[in-house]
Amino acid sequence: MRCSLLRSSLAESQRWMQQLRGKGLFATKPYNEGEIILEEVPLVSCQFAWNAAYRYLACEYCMRPLETPEQNVRRLAGKPDIVLPHPDCVNSNLEQPSHVKNVMYCFVLLQMHYPPETTSIMLLVRILAFIQQSSDPNSAVARIKQFCHRTVNEDAELVHKLLGEQFTNQLNTLRELTANVINGEHIQEFLTPEGFCTLMALVGTNGQGVGTSPLAMWVNAVLSIAMSDDERTQLDLFIDKLYQYVEEESGTFLNTEGSGLYELQSACNHSCAPNAEVSFPYGNHRLQLKAVKQIMPGEEIYISYLDECSLQRSRHSRQKELAQNYLFVCWCALLSQAAHRLLTSAEASDEEIDQDD
Ligand SMILES: C[S@@+](CC[C@H](N)C(=O)[O-])C[C@H]1O[C@@H](n2cnc3c(N)ncnc32)[C@H](O)[C@@H]1O
Known part of the structure; x- marks a missing residue:
């Protein structure tokens, strides 16, 4: 009886929270960790104005970078002589003649x-x-x-x-x-x-942040090539060195960045402990939503609206960012308070029941 009391209170609080959250995206089949849930292109997207200021050239339509990984790393590392191995992966970014740089009109x-x-x-x-x-x-x-x-x-x-x-x-x-x-x-x-x-x-x-990088695409492509352990070790060392040069010369701003409006992904609600994450594996604005935990049919799919850095911050800072940008009080905090209240009232009823006994 005590269990069913707690269960019905929790179900009510979940219904109440779902009302606050509005619509959400729910799994209709199981997903394993790492499995792709969906891919989509945005209704509209746009790159940040500062990309141009930092010489990040990207297609005005799909945000695909307009330089090869080699040109990209030479610029970011300030080393015009760097040569990237595996030319097939190096040149893959040049094969989009239809992607153009437009002049944005300014306000x-x-x-x-x-x-x-x-x-x-x-x-x-x-x-x-x-x-x-x-x-x-x-x-x-x-x-x-x-x-x-x-x-x-x-x-x-x-x-x-x-x-x-x-x-x-x-x-x-x-x-x-x-x-x-x-x-x-x-x-x-x-x-x-x-x-x-x-x-x-x-x-x-x-608006969902979009990030594209020719260097990251090259790294992903070369890491998927079959090679001996020795070759792999050499490649890992080479990649580490590249990123070290880049960090020394350009700091951490490595991606072409922008924002897009996605019909399906925008139905995902936020959780500070999400079960899915967004990435841009094609080096353009095509978004991929992947499970980061096992998700069962009927479960809600959550992403984090906060970047990794903000997720590490205190509950107060997270709540402030979510309230100012997304107009809600983080339910994770509410949930723990509500659960705490429920638990306390359940404990209270336990005591009452015990006394009655
Ligand atoms: C991108 S929309 C997500 C879909 C939204 N639930 C809807 O009905 O269209 C973002 C909005 O969803 C709501 N939301 C998202 N995550 C939430 C959460 N964890 N708790 C409460 N509201 C949330 C907030 O109103 C937020 O502004």
Whole structure:
């Protein structure tokens, strides 16, 4: 009886938490650790403006780097004579003649004191362009509206960090500038003050960071080649040396970075102990979601919205980042408090039962 009491309370608290979390992605079959759950390309993506400043050239459409691994490592390591072994892996990045570098149009935004990276604004403009250019704009709008897009969390009294009252003027200027760049019947609703905030919140809460690196692709490719133990040891030493040179010359900023909007992946809720992770193994914006633990049918698939560094930080810092960027109070913390309360009340009932006995 005591067990069933605890079980029903836990089931209730889980239902309550699912309500708070909204929709989620659930496994319909078992996945082993390391197994691919899904792959998808984004509806829209955009690279960070600073890539160009650091001479990271990537396709404006799919973020595939526009240099070979050898050119990449020569630049990052500041050593123009480095030659990478295994030419098949070295040259694989050059075979995309259709991937081009476009000139991005720029906003006066760069002069404004407003927190979002230009990428968030470009992503927002690309969403509008996606709707405008669609052969069926109404269904394009419906697809965009499937992404969660609330601007406030009334339960937890949170406002998205990009939408605070202190930014009213900046948001208005940005909205007017955007309407000058792109306008039309089907996107009117997103160019009103409320609609624009909704789109900003949508980009803020659903944008997935994308990272591509020719060097990392070369490393993955050569590591999958069959070779003797001796050759493998030599290769490992060579790779370690390359990364050491790169770190000395360029530090840790190694990837071409950007952000994308993914329909399936964005349905994944956050956990500080996730059972899946996102990667970009093709060196472009095509995303892969992989199980990092065994997942059983019916289980929810969670990723971490926090990078590795933030995940190591205190619960308070994690909660702050999730609240400001994603408008929720980390359920991991809530769960432990709720579980603690349930446990305490179960223990209390145990005592009562014991006394009754
Ligand atoms: C990318 S969406 C994930 C899908 C979302 N649940 C939906 O209904 O569309 C991110 C939003 O999901 C909610 N969310 C994600 N993980 C959560 C969690 N662990 N606890 C509570 N809410 C969460 C937050 O509202 C967050 O802004």
